[in-house]
Amino acid sequence: MKKGLIIFFLIAGINLFSISTMAQCPMCKTAVESGMEKGHTKGKGLNDGILYLLATPYLAIAAIGGAWYYKKKNNS
Helix, strand or coil, X not given: CHHHHHHHHHHHHHHHCCCCCCCCCHHHHHXXXXXXXXXXXXXXXXXXXXXXXXXXXXXXXXXXXXXXXXXXXXXX
């Protein structure tokens, strides 16, 4: 159990602190960059959406893990 928990946190840490990559299509990147230069805020909304999509699976796993932990703790 403890070994699995260590592996989980190791993988999560690598994913959270990995070097960011340029994984946007050229059309989207160009549109966002030109809009940001002109004062539009679509780029900020796009970045917020990406962060939301990034955090959702981690929050779901944490909620499921927390529910499992408390259920297991109450049964003991």
